[in-house]
Amino acid sequence: MPLIPIHTPRLILRQWQESDYESYIAMNIDAEVMRYFPALQTREDSLAQILRLKTFIEGNGYGFFAVERKDTREFIGFTGLAQPRFESFFTPCIEIGWRLARAHWGMGFAQEAAIACLNMGFNDLELKEIYSFTSLLNIPSINVMKKIGMKEVRQFEHPNIPDGDKLKTHILYKIERKDGK
Numbered sequence: 589m590p591l592i593p594i595h596t597p598r599l600i601l602r603q604w605q606e607s608d609y610e611s612y613i614a615m616n617i618d619a620e621v622m623r624y625f626p627a628l629q630t631r632e633d634s635l636a637q638i639l640r641l642k643t644f645i646e647g648n649g650y651g652f653f654a655v656e657r658k659d660t661r662e663f664i665g666f667t668g669l670a671q672p673r674f675e676s677f678f679t680p681c682i683e684i685g686w687r688l689a690r691a692h693w694g695m696g697f698a699q700e701a702a703i704a705c706l707n708m709g710f711n712d713l714e715l716k717e718i719y720s721f722t723s724l725l726n727i728p729s730i731n732v733m734k735k736i737g738m739k740e741v742r743q744f745e746h747p748n749i750p751d752g753d754k755l756k757t758h759i760l761y762k763i764e765r766k767d768g769k
């Protein structure tokens with residue numbers, strides 16, 4: 589059974605399509621969206637990333653899904669599950685992550701998409717636990733983690749960020765499958 593598209597009250601989580609590309613490139617050169625990342629993403633970076641995300645979804649059924657608003661049919665960013673590619677005390681694991689274009693912040697869309705992804709992870713993928721992490725400075729993202737019921741584990745130093753960089757210290761959150769789910 590394919591896991592996507594997933595319908596929530598206001599959103600569709602689906603495979604990436606060509607009409608998403610220019611919007612995704614634009615959000616990744618928005619300094620506010622990329623404030624807690626080491627750098628903006630070039631057009632080539634974004635296109636290569638989309639290809640990786642699409643291929644991962646094709647191969648695994650889950651991934652970082654494109655998110656579309658039902659009311660306007662706009663592509664607004666991604667939310668989904670992935671396997672972090674760095675080594676740390678909590679990897680290998682499955683993480684939940686999100687990135688939305690600025691025009692679509694403050695409406696609860698990240699939480700709505702994230703809850704659908706947690707349900708998919710626990711009910712369809714039968715995961716026991718799902719992690720999320722971000723720079724300690726990224727309060728909007730930490731707020732999403734809290735609002736969807738994740739609990740703080742602890743801080744850690746991200747191995748791919750240089751020592752001394754203000755984004756180096758990260759915070760890890762986790763949510764476990766409830767009994768009987």
Ligand SMILES: CC(C)(COP(=O)(O)OP(=O)(O)OC[C@H]1O[C@@H](n2cnc3c(N)ncnc32)[C@H](O)[C@@H]1OP(=O)(O)O)[C@@H](O)C(=O)NCCC(=O)NCCS
Nearest residue numbers: 621686687688693694695696697698699721722728729732
């Ligand atoms: C992280 C990010 C997705 C959070 O977006 P967001 O819109 O703030 O998150 P939510 O979906 O939880 O929305 C919460 C806000 O919507 C408001 N809201 C409005 N309608 C709502 C509804 N129906 N349900 C829930 N919240 C609603 C809430 O009050 C809250 O606003 P506030 O922060 O002013 O109190 C966004 O800031 C982002 O894309 N950042 C850049 C990328 C990034 O850093 N990603 C994480 C990297 S690890």
